[in-house]
Each structure stands twice: as C-alpha cells, then as structure tokens.
Amino acid sequence: MKKYFFLFLGLSVLFMSCSNDDNGIKPGTTPNPEPSANVIAQDFMWKAMNLWYFWQGDVADLADDRFATDAEYTAFLENNSNPESFFFDTLLFEEDRFSFANEDYSELVNSLSGISQSNGLEFGLGLIGDTDNVFGYVQYIVPNSDASTKDIQRGEFFTRVDGVQLTVSNYRTLLFGDNSTYTLGMATVTNNTISDSAKEVSLTKIENQIEDPILIAKTLDVNGTKVAYLMYNRFLSSFNDDLNAAFAQFVADGATELVLDMRYNPGGSVNTSRLLASMIYGTNTSDVYIKQRWNAKVQAEFSDEFLTDYFASSTGSSAINSLNLSRVFVIATGDSASASELVMNGLDPYMDVIHIGEVTSGKIEFSITLVDDPENSFIYNSDREGNINSQNSWGLQPLVGINVNAAGNSDYIDGLVPDIPLSEDLTNLGVLGAVNEPLLARALQEISGGTTKIDFTVEMPAEHFTSSRFHTPVKDNMYLENPLQLNK
Known part of the structure; x- marks a missing residue:
C-alpha cells in the first residue's frame, strides 16, 4: 500500500483547524x-508553511505558539497586506535561497510538467569586461520551438534586445518580461573581445511550449566500445517512459558505458531522478537510493523506513530498462542543480561517478507544491482542483526537506567538485553530441584510455551569472510529486 494513504493519519496531530475561543488558541490547534x-492568501501561506517548511523551527513567526489569540494572529496577517512580500520577507528562513511562490498556481503546476511560455532559446548571460553591460550566448535550441525556425544556433552571441544594450539592470525586463516578441542584436567574438554585428534575430514566445528533456540520445562507437550518450536537460515525470525507451535502445545497442550530460539541467522531479538512477545502476528494489529528512514535526510522525526510497524496477507503466553499470561519466557544471546533483549523490555509494566539468550548484533541498486546499494538508493534487479555494490562486513551492544517500551523505551545499575540471569554451562550444565537442570528447578520452589526443585548452571560459532556465517559474527546483509516497 502506498505511503500517502497513511499521510493524514500521521499529520492529523500536526494540523488541526478547530475553532478557538476568546480565551486563546487551544493546544493542538x-x-x-x-x-x-481580508487575509485569505496570508492565512493559507502561514498555515502551509507552519506545517511543511523545512526551517519551520528556525523562523520565529512560524512557531506553533507564536500567537496567543486569533485576534493577535489576525493583526499579524493584516499587518502584511502584500502576500508576495509576506511570503518572501516574513516567512522564509534567511539562508533559504530557493523557496518561491506564484500568484497563479496553475502556472506553477504547468511549469513542473515542462509547459511554459517560451521561444525555445536557451542561453547563458555574462558580463562584458569590468562593465555592467551584459552579453548572451546560445547554449542550445529547443526542437519544434520558434527559435528552431530562425537563423540562430548554439555558440552565437547577442548583446542587445530591440536595439537596447543589455545591462545588469535591464536584462530581466528585456529578456524575461511580458514582451512576447523581441529582436536580438547579435555579436561576434574576436581575440576574446565581443563586438556588435549587424545581424538581428526576432523571436516569439509560444504559449504552452513543451520541452522534451531528452535533447540527444544516441550510441557511439569508440574504438569498438559502445558508449551511450544522453543529453538530459530537465527531470520531468511526463517523459519518464520516453527516458526508459531511450535506455531500451542503449541496451539493444549493446552499450557498456554511459556519458550522462546534465551540464544545463537545473533539476526537477525527485522520482524521475530515482528512475534514471535505476536505469543506470540497476533495479534491485532493496538497495536504498535516498532517505528523506523533513522538519522536526513531520519527521517525528514517520519511521526511518517510511521515509526511505529505493531503486526502482518499474516506471509505473513499464519495466525499467537498465544498463547495470559499475561506472558512469557525468558532465555537470554550475548550471547542474538539485535533481541532477541528487542522481550523482544517490549513485555514489554504488558505483564510480566520474564528474567532468565544473562545481555544481549545491542545491540539496527538495520542495512540494502547496495550494489552498487545507483538507488535503495543502498538498496540490490534480484530482482535487475543485477543492482548492477559488478565492485564492496562490501556489507555494517551499523547501521542505533534504535527501541523504545510502551512506548518509548530503554534504554538497557548496556543490559537487569535478574529478576532471573542464569549462566550456566560448570560442569553441562545439556541436552537442559530436565526438569532438570538448566536454564529451574529454569523457570519451577517459573511456578510450587516453588514446584520443585533443587539445582541451580553454581560451574564453563560459563564465555566466545566470541562464535562461533559471528564469522560468520552476527555476532550479527539486520537487516531490507525491509527498511521503513510497515509489517501487
């Protein structure tokens, strides 16, 4: 039986909204x-965060005994009239870098499925010299998007939007604002100097653009060794069976090595990370993948076994196709976050994880989606859309816990350090999936025992302060789709 059937038995002692009286708030309510x-949104936010937030015990305003009476609670909520600032400025722990809220929960839910408004251009943004001017460089193009129909490709540069130079103060508005169409002013790089060019490219954001996270899946022949190469750009549960099908092909091709390219993967579903790890390592459902650690209130209600997730033998609809490897080569950079790092950490006790690239993001916490549905302990459930308060459309994505691997390790808040450091080179980004693309070539060199001689000197490191993927509603979120549910 699944864990979530027992969810409310455990949480009934934690969340009770019985009426109070003039003598104060009754214990246990x-x-x-x-x-x-007029505090509907604020009331929802406080109650949801009081129950689920990982740092609930560290935020004084979220304490169970914070308010002596309902009148005091009401005054507190009314004093925070803006729900957005109430969430970010009052309810969050000072060290929380990742929790967020969206005034339209449906937009949040769609983004977790890979659906958003997008023109399909994925890029990094860096600073031009010691100035506040910003340049962008194209990392990849989403297939079947508006950008895929335009004259623009990986490795190209841009400096302007609608004729205006990008700066640290205007890039959010120009690139990620409400404008559905904009024109990029392109640029060139010579001797590490970025110069404007006359070329322009107009792009239009498409509503409900869906990105297949599997950008490339193919098997390479490296001196007789079959090497599976997977460029995977987001952990989306709606593509779990597609991911499994890609591994079925790897197995059919006789692949005995895998290069998992997550250099641009900001994360996503925890369960999808578990399935991917199983496709790489194996389907022994008695092997621990991760153990969940929640706030003190939630943790106290459940046994350690209840909060343990194991490797999987099925996606839920089909048997896992596993390569059963003893090592994996992972390409990961500073853009690799949350579920990407979780796969690497979860596999580490069982196999050799050879990390090529840069130090990763260092996001160890997971989150859940909360909406104004108190009867379901505020947890979003697509089958309960009609039970969500129609007067409150806010959705929350707070950090509610961390995952530790089978060895008890989650100590990578400063990022996972590469075994083989190598940055992307803006002067030679290469073609993704090509055997001479530098980061893939470095992995293949390791597999072939160093027989491939390539110069890996980096002339212009791809140093950027943000990327397009971190300006979507889901950002670098790692989330549980079925909180406290055992997946096997």
Whole structure:
C-alpha cells in the first residue's frame, strides 16, 4: 500500500483547524483569522508553511505558539497586506535561497510538467569586461520551438534586445518580461573581445511550449566500445517512459558505458531522478537510493523506513530498462542543480561517478507544491482542483526537506567538485553530441584510455551569472510529486 494513504493519519496531530475561543488558541490547534479580515492568501501561506517548511523551527513567526489569540494572529496577517512580500520577507528562513511562490498556481503546476511560455532559446548571460553591460550566448535550441525556425544556433552571441544594450539592470525586463516578441542584436567574438554585428534575430514566445528533456540520445562507437550518450536537460515525470525507451535502445545497442550530460539541467522531479538512477545502476528494489529528512514535526510522525526510497524496477507503466553499470561519466557544471546533483549523490555509494566539468550548484533541498486546499494538508493534487479555494490562486513551492544517500551523505551545499575540471569554451562550444565537442570528447578520452589526443585548452571560459532556465517559474527546483509516497 502506498505511503500517502497513511499521510493524514500521521499529520492529523500536526494540523488541526478547530475553532478557538476568546480565551486563546487551544493546544493542538492552529490560529484562525477573524471572519471579516481580508487575509485569505496570508492565512493559507502561514498555515502551509507552519506545517511543511523545512526551517519551520528556525523562523520565529512560524512557531506553533507564536500567537496567543486569533485576534493577535489576525493583526499579524493584516499587518502584511502584500502576500508576495509576506511570503518572501516574513516567512522564509534567511539562508533559504530557493523557496518561491506564484500568484497563479496553475502556472506553477504547468511549469513542473515542462509547459511554459517560451521561444525555445536557451542561453547563458555574462558580463562584458569590468562593465555592467551584459552579453548572451546560445547554449542550445529547443526542437519544434520558434527559435528552431530562425537563423540562430548554439555558440552565437547577442548583446542587445530591440536595439537596447543589455545591462545588469535591464536584462530581466528585456529578456524575461511580458514582451512576447523581441529582436536580438547579435555579436561576434574576436581575440576574446565581443563586438556588435549587424545581424538581428526576432523571436516569439509560444504559449504552452513543451520541452522534451531528452535533447540527444544516441550510441557511439569508440574504438569498438559502445558508449551511450544522453543529453538530459530537465527531470520531468511526463517523459519518464520516453527516458526508459531511450535506455531500451542503449541496451539493444549493446552499450557498456554511459556519458550522462546534465551540464544545463537545473533539476526537477525527485522520482524521475530515482528512475534514471535505476536505469543506470540497476533495479534491485532493496538497495536504498535516498532517505528523506523533513522538519522536526513531520519527521517525528514517520519511521526511518517510511521515509526511505529505493531503486526502482518499474516506471509505473513499464519495466525499467537498465544498463547495470559499475561506472558512469557525468558532465555537470554550475548550471547542474538539485535533481541532477541528487542522481550523482544517490549513485555514489554504488558505483564510480566520474564528474567532468565544473562545481555544481549545491542545491540539496527538495520542495512540494502547496495550494489552498487545507483538507488535503495543502498538498496540490490534480484530482482535487475543485477543492482548492477559488478565492485564492496562490501556489507555494517551499523547501521542505533534504535527501541523504545510502551512506548518509548530503554534504554538497557548496556543490559537487569535478574529478576532471573542464569549462566550456566560448570560442569553441562545439556541436552537442559530436565526438569532438570538448566536454564529451574529454569523457570519451577517459573511456578510450587516453588514446584520443585533443587539445582541451580553454581560451574564453563560459563564465555566466545566470541562464535562461533559471528564469522560468520552476527555476532550479527539486520537487516531490507525491509527498511521503513510497515509489517501487
């Protein structure tokens, strides 16, 4: 039986919204605002965060005994009239870098499925010299997007939007604002100097653009060794069976090595990370993949076994196709976050994980999607859309826990350090999936025992302060789709 069937048995002692009286808030209950108060969103946020937030015990305003009476609670909520600032400025722990809120929960839910408004151009943004001017460089193009129909490709540069030079103060508005169409002013690089060019490219954001996270999946022949290469750009559960099909092909091709390219993967579904790890390592469901660690209130309600997830033998609809490897080569950079790092950490106790690239992001916490549905402990469930408060469309994606691997390790808040350091080179980004693309070539060199001689000197490191993927609603989120559910 699945864990979530027992969820409310455990949480019933944690969340009770019984009415209080003038003598104060009854023990074991949560405060309630006065009926006349206009604080619906704030009330939802406080109660949801009080129950689930990982740092609930460290935020004074989220303490169970913070309010003596409902009147005091009401005054507190009314004093924070802006729900957005209430969430970010009042309820978050000072060291929390990743929790976020969206005033339209449906947009948040869609983004977790890979659906968003996008023109299909994925890029990094860096600074031009010691100035505040910004340049962009194309990392890849999403297939079947608007950008895929335009004269623009990986490795090209741009400096302007609609004729305006990009700067640290305007790039958000120009590139990630409400404008559905914009024109990029392209640029060239000579001797590490970026110069404007006359070329322009107009791009239009498409509603409900869906990105297949499997950008490339193919098997290479490296001196007689079959090497599977997978460029995987987001952990999306809606593509779990597609991912499994890619591994079925790897198995059919006789692949005995794998290069897993997650250099641009900011994360996503924890369960999808578990499935991917199983496709790489094996399907022994008695081997621990990760153990969940929640806040003290939630953790106390469940046994260690209840909060343990194992490697999988099925996606839920089909048997896992596993390569059963003893080592894996992972390309990961500073853009690799959350579920990407989780796969690397989860596999580490069982196999040799050879990391090529840069230090990763260092996001160890996972989150869940919360909406104003108190009868379901605020957890979003697509089958309960009609139970969500129609007067409150806010959705929250707070950090609610961390995952440790089978060895008990989650100590990579500063990022996972590469075994083979190598940055992308803006003067030679190469073609993704080509055997001479530098980062893939470095992995293949390792597989072939160093017989491939390539100069890996980096002339202009691809140093950037942000990328397009970190400006989507889901950002670098690592989330549980079925909180406290055992997946096998």
